[in-house]
Amino acid sequence: xxxxxxxxxxxxxxxxxxxxxxxxxxxxxxxxxxxxxxxxxxxxxxxxxxxxxxxxxxxxxxxxxxxxxxxxxxxxxxxxxxxxxxxxxxxxxxxxxxxxxxxxxxxxxxxxxxxxxxxxxxxxxxxxxxxxxxxxxxxxxxxxxxxxxxxxxxxxxxxxxxxxxxxxxxxxxxxxxxxxxxxxxxxxxxxxxxxxxxxxxxxxxxxxxxxxxxxxxxxxxxxxxxxxxxxxxxxxxxxxxxxxxxxxxxxxxxxxxxx
Numbered sequence: 723x724x725x726x727x728x729x730x731x732x733x734x735x736x737x738x739x740x741x742x743x744x745x746x747x748x749x750x751x752x753x754x755x756x757x758x759x760x761x762x763x764x765x766x767x768x769x770x771x772x773x774x775x776x777x778x779x780x781x782x783x784x785x786x787x788x789x790x791x792x793x794x795x796x797x798x799x800x801x802x803x804x805x806x807x808x809x810x811x812x813x814x815x816x817x818x819x820x821x822x823x824x825x826x827x828x829x830x831x832x833x834x835x836x837x838x839x840x841x842x843x844x845x846x847x848x849x850x851x852x853x854x855x856x857x858x859x860x861x862x863x864x865x866x867x868x869x870x871x872x873x874x875x876x877x878x879x880x881x882x883x884x885x886x887x888x889x890x891x892x893x894x895x896x897x898x899x900x901x902x903x904x905x906x907x908x909x910x911x912x913x914x915x916x917x918x919x920x921x922x923x924x925x926x927x928x929x930x931x932x933x934x935x936x937x938x939x940x941x942x943x944x945x946x947x948x949x950x951x952x953x954x955x956x957x958x959x960x961x962x963x964x965x966x967x968x969x970x971x972x973x974x975x976x977x978x979x980x981x
Contacts, residue, residue, distance in 0.1 A: 730760055732767070736773075783811075905920065906967045912968075912974060937979050944973055
């Protein structure tokens with residue numbers, strides 16, 4: 723058995739061990755929450771190992787924001803064994819961890835959304851983007867594009883967009899993407915003028931809503947799409963082979979513009 727189980731500790735030593743003030747221990751004694759088992763010949767409080775275990779339980783419940791009356795009632799319940807109290811403490815601590823983790827996730831989502839320049843409320847983001855976890859790729863996007871002029875423009879422009887603006891943007895994007903999917907599934911070559919027109923519409927959409935996008939910049943985006951580096955839902959998630967099709971259409975459109 724640990725020699726500390728046989729030791730008696732002064733109030734000052736206990737205060738230092740537990741990280742509480744001597745005044746706090748005096749108060750616990752005065753209200754009967756933690757009365758030391760012994761007194762020295764001079765009348766000083768002496769705490770046993772059992773007193774220290776009781777103090778540990780008290781401090782745990784205080785950490786969980788229980789008031790002193792509630793703690794006293796818990797510790798006075800003789801139907802509870804030490805094992806019961808430990809299991810209850812574990813349950814309470816697990817619940818608190820889960821609550822705090824949920825709070826951290828909410829904060830992370832908010833920070834990530836703001837990284838992408840989306841300043842909508844959580845409710846507005848849900849209405850506009852649905853279950854699409856657009857902000858999950860915020861750190862990846864910032865690592866790739868954070869130092870670029872296009873990224874700076876995107877942040878500046880999108881920071882002022884309302885929920886209605888985002889709904890319009892999403893609607894335009896969905897329309898362009900669906901027409902590209904339809905053309906690909908119909909077997910229309912990416913170099914067909916109609917498909918190149920869709921690529922041009924995509925370029926103008928990007929330039930209007932996000933950042934300057936000439937044909938050279940569009941080629942850079944095309945390479946990212948082909949590598950499935952699109953921030954958000956990848957083209958191949960929409961339809962297998964779409965990333966290659968979009969890439970080829972953009973390249974053909976850029977070549978057409980240069981000619």
